[in-house]
Amino acid sequence: MEFTSVPGVGEKTAETLSKLDGAEDALRRGDVAALARAPGLTEGRAAAIARGAIRRRHDDPGGWLATDRAREVYEDALGLLQERAVTGYAEKRLRTLYPSATESRIEEVRAWAAEAVEREPNEAVVEALEGVQQPTEPRGLRVRERALATADAERYAEAKDAFPELSVEVVEDARDLAELARSYSTVVALDESFAGVDVDGDVRVIPDPEEHHEEVVPERLLAFFAENRAELLAAVDVHEAAGIDPALDPAALRDALSRLDDDGTPRGDDELRRLTNAVDDLDAAASTAASVANDHLRDAIREQDVTIEGTDFLSLVEQGARVDSLLSRELADEYDAAIRKAREHFVDALQLQPGEDDFAERVFAGEPTFPTEHNEEPLNRLRTELKAARDRRAAKLKSGLASDLADLREPADDLIADALELDVELAVARFARDFDCVVPEIDEAGSGFSIEGGRSPLLDVPFAEAEPVDYGVEGVTLLSGVNSGGKTSTLDLVALIVTLAHMGLPVPAASARVGRVSELHYYAKSQGTLDAGAFESTLRDFGELVSGAAGRLVLVDELESITEPGASAKIIAGILEALDEQGATGVFVSHLARQIREAADVDVAVDGIEAVGLDDGELVVNRSPKKDHLARSTPELIVEKLATESSDPGFYEGLLEKF
Numbered sequence: 001m002e003f004t005s006v007p008g009v010g011e012k013t014a015e016t017l018s019k020l021d022g023a024e025d026a027l028r029r030g031d032v033a034a035l036a037r038a039p040g041l042t043e044g045r046a047a048a049i050a051r052g053a054i055r056r057r058h059d060d061p062g063g064w065l066a067t068d069r070a071r072e073v074y075e076d077a078l079g080l081l082q083e084r085a086v087t088g089y090a091e092k093r094l095r096t097l098y099p100s101a102t103e104s105r106i107e108e109v110r111a112w113a114a115e116a117v118e119r120e121p122n123e124a125v126v127e128a129l130e131g132v133q134q135p136t137e138p139r140g141l142r143v144r145e146r147a148l149a150t151a152d153a154e155r156y157a158e159a160k161d162a163f164p165e166l167s168v169e170v171v172e173d174a175r176d177l178a179e180l181a182r183s184y185s186t187v188v189a190l191d192e193s194f195a196g197v198d199v200d201g202d203v204r205v206i207p208d209p210e211e212h213h214e215e216v217v218p219e220r221l222l223a224f225f226a227e228n229r230a231e232l233l234a235a236v237d238v239h240e241a242a243g244i245d246p247a248l249d250p251a252a253l254r255d256a257l258s259r260l261d262d263d264g265t266p267r268g269d270d271e272l273r274r275l276t277n278a279v280d281d282l283d284a285a286a287s288t289a290a291s292v293a294n295d296h297l298r299d300a301i302r303e304q305d306v307t308i309e310g311t312d313f314l315s316l317v318e319q320g321a322r323v324d325s326l327l328s329r330e331l332a333d334e335y336d337a338a339i340r341k342a343r344e345h346f347v348d349a350l351q352l353q354p355g356e357d358d359f360a361e362r363v364f365a366g367e368p369t370f371p372t373e374h375n376e377e378p379l380n381r382l383r384t385e386l387k388a389a390r391d392r393r394a395a396k397l398k399s400g401l402a403s404d405l406a407d408l409r410e411p412a413d414d415l416i417a418d419a420l421e422l423d424v425e426l427a428v429a430r431f432a433r434d435f436d437c438v439v440p441e442i443d444e445a446g447s448g449f450s451i452e453g454g455r456s457p458l459l460d461v462p463f464a465e466a467e468p469v470d471y472g473v474e475g476v477t478l479l480s481g482v483n484s485g486g487k488t489s490t491l492d493l494v495a496l497i498v499t500l501a502h503m504g505l506p507v508p509a510a511s512a513r514v515g516r517v518s519e520l521h522y523y524a525k526s527q528g529t530l531d532a533g534a535f536e537s538t539l540r541d542f543g544e545l546v547s548g549a550a551g552r553l554v555l556v557d558e559l560e561s562i563t564e565p566g567a568s569a570k571i572i573a574g575i576l577e578a579l580d581e582q583g584a585t586g587v588f589v590s591h592l593a594r595q596i597r598e599a600a601d602v603d604v605a606v607d608g609i610e611a612v613g614l615d616d617g618e619l620v621v622n623r624s625p626k627k628d629h630l631a632r633s634t635p636e637l638i639v640e641k642l643a644t645e646s647s648d649p650g651f652y653e654g655l656l657e658k659f
């Protein structure tokens, strides 16, 4: 795959991706976490690249979120979803959900979300998910007792790349191979030509080692399972708590893991333990066995009356002869018994088996001496034999366990991936439940939107206190209303629902119909009047907006604040006319509805959020905009209040007539 064909991936990023194992697969799956493991790629970039790959797959031009405020609403929606994820993976993965105008992309996510919302988020699953994360590949593993050998320079380079854990050696012929076999417990020859060559030691011919990892470096598999033990077991728990089928048999995994130590070595094998202990204790056992013999001899000598002939005595005195000859003559039986005891102790202490115990005869043998000592040479031979047996045993166990684990290796990735994917789905399920969501109808042919019982989770009040809003718009309309009536919040709600719908997700409403939107242009209220330069650039923005493609949704909050009211009304009227001609859908919140209507050449619709009364001096508003209704403004309502309540209402009545 050409990485540069993914939107947003240049030469440099493509090179970075090429260094990542499984980058293609990660791109296909939208696996942000895996992509973020590429050197120097931030999570934000990884998410953008994953989205780029999705866009490419759907031939999606992108750019749906056309303004800063539109992007903010998307980020807020994403934040609400991410808060409901347990794992870091799911948080990142949720970033690949983005609003799009492309039907196939929306449908893809809608189908996925339809299953996701059916998921039951329960405590046990959430708890188990806390222990799940993406598996790590063992790093820095070195295996010293095994080497690869080849006569071919190319094979050599390939093998070095494929098996960084092992030494790879160049051998010219069988003699080199034999030499190598003396330095390593096992040598794996990679060339067919070595098949049938008769060499001492453990030499195997495996021409396709890449296909037999579990035999060539079982340590890699074992280290993977040892390192990811907790994550794998947590992933099994997730499956069990959620009642979903795992990619592997949990009993087989648990059994294999129980035979594996945390350092990646097989555990629970008595024979390996015996051999390992025997190697470790060899010197200590030899010296204790010698002490046993010497204790025996010492006691025997102490209790023995030794008769010594005069000639012997003379030779002892004159020639400084050693007492060994006396020992062998006078205490031959006792010496034999002492040596027997030493051998028995040695065999017992090291639990030597038939074959190995013969060494005891040679370790404790020779001319009688006191104190007696063990023989170093046979002890070292025994050491070599025991080490070889230990390594053979370990290798056999490793490859046995590795071949059991080899079948679980791919399913293990799937097991964890499925648990992590479940977390993504559960985040959506929880979002849908927490905010009483519904699947919106996407009206392919239609335009505008129609929301019933929409409740925004983005309000500054707790969601439980969000009052439901009904609102629908076709074409362009002005939205009037009292101060703090909820005009901005209505725009936010519309933006949120339309964005979620175009992400393919459920929306917080009792029901919603959304026409297909090509781009969302949402402009927040400007903070005060703009200077000439900023005003000009804002006008340019709108100039581009009205001359752009059809199918846009334009939400604008109090554009009048950018300049003086008289000019604002004219500018807004002009923009509305152009958008109307373009067939766009637009909602413009404004306090200048009357003036704009007067300035416009076309009939401009006006909706209104109206006050329905006063409660304890507080305005009570109907949050659902009333269609074709110019809502009275707060100043007008206050003048009206004074006109009805004042004992001298004349002045106020006059004012009221001016509205």
Ligand SMILES: Nc1ncnc2c1ncn2[C@@H]1O[C@H](COP(=O)(O)OP(=O)(O)OP(=O)(O)O)[C@@H](O)[C@H]1O
Pocket: 459, 460, 461, 465, 466, 467, 468, 469, 481, 482, 483, 484, 485, 486, 487, 488, 489, 490, 623
């Ligand atoms: N649907 C709703 N349910 C509950 N509270 C709401 C709702 N809509 C708005 N509010 C509350 O009213 C406050 C004011 O809303 P908002 O800022 O949207 O009003 P506005 O009409 O845009 O005001 P202004 O004219 O001053 O810009 C919000 O901060 C929120 O606390």
